Amino acid sequence: MKLRTFGLALFGVAGLVSLSACKKDEAAPAPSTPTATEQAKPTAAAPAQTPPAPVGHSTIHGVVKFTGAAPAGADIAPPSDPACEGMALKDQPVMAKDGKLQNVLVRVKGPVAGAPAASQSSPPVVVDQLKCTYTPRVMGAQAGQPIQVRNSDQTLHNVRAMAGGKPLFNMAQPPSMPPVSKATPPDVEMIQLKCDVHPWMKAFVVVSQHPYFSTTGDDGAFSISGLPAGTYTLEAWHETLGTKTAQVTVKDGETAEASFEFNGSDKG
Structure with a gap:
């Protein structure tokens, strides 16, 4: 040509x-x-995405409740970096409102037959750095799905990803740098993101072998769709309160209900 x-x-x-x-x-x-x-104008972070749902037509939704007093959050000294202005000055892992618990990752525990695989070409899980805070704080990803970290602050951040004690990547990200995109390793279940420049910054990515997971918002609600009919063990994970499980049976094309309850005295 x-x-x-x-x-x-x-x-x-x-x-x-x-x-x-x-x-x-x-x-x-x-x-x-x-x-x-x-x-x-600041660039808004795209919503976290998951790979397309499989052929299943069933749904599980419910709510995560919280009782008791929420533990006090740790104080964060006001940073001198002007890009951090407006950030929360307490590290508050337990965020409960009207008896509903936020930032709980609910997923189907174990493998699901016929679940679609993810790859580097799948839609990414997106986490932004805004006012020196990772947003969202807790999210799910499927093994092989890319994680994209953006910097909407006019300051230097450093994205350090750890799986347990194993370093996954560690990259400086000035405000002019494009998003950092990395594939989710197939052999980890939890990735923690940190910033060495602003050490209070943290986020958690819970990794599953399938796309059947959901993170609760401030209303405590979750919804997992596209499931084949069957009986499943659901797992609800919170970064400081630990893990709860429940067994749920859902019929083809129908919706099943599930609920979890955490207490301020729970430890995990």
């Missing part, structure tokens, strides 16, 4: 354009230049 080189002096860019793909003598449209206001 013959290629011609068009000198686009108007734009200061040189490009190779296929004659079969473009009309002869037709100029390419000029790229738009963002205004100063648009450049100043």
Whole structure:
């Protein structure tokens, strides 16, 4: 295929354009230049995503409850970094509202027959660094699915990922750097993200061999869809309160209910 080189002096860019793909003598449209206001706007993090659900048509949803008094969070000294302005000054792992518990990862425990595999081309799990805080704090990922870490702060962060005591990656991420994207290892169940520049920053990625997981919001609710009919053991994990399990049977095309309850005295 013959290629011609068009000198686009108007734009200061040189490009190779296929004659079969473009009309002869037709100029390419000029790229738009963002205004100063648009450049100043923070980029919102994309929602965490999971691979497409399989052929199953069943759903499990429910709520994670919390009773008792929530443990007090650890104080964080006000940072001098202006990019951190507005961040919470307490590290509060137990976030309960109206008796509902946030940041609990609920998943089907063990393998699920017929579950689709994930790969580096699967939609990523996205975590952002905003006001010197990882958002979200707890998320799920399928083994092989990419984890994408963004920096929406105008400051340097350092993304350090650990699985137990095993380092997975450790990368400096200045504000101008593109997102860091790494495949989720197939042989780990928990990844912790930390920032060496801002040591209070932490996030947890719970890794499963299938896409049947959900993280509770401030209403304590979770929903797992696309399941084949069957009987499953659900596992609810919280970073400081530990793990609870429940057995649930769901019929084809129907929705089953499940619930968990944690207490302020639970340890994990």
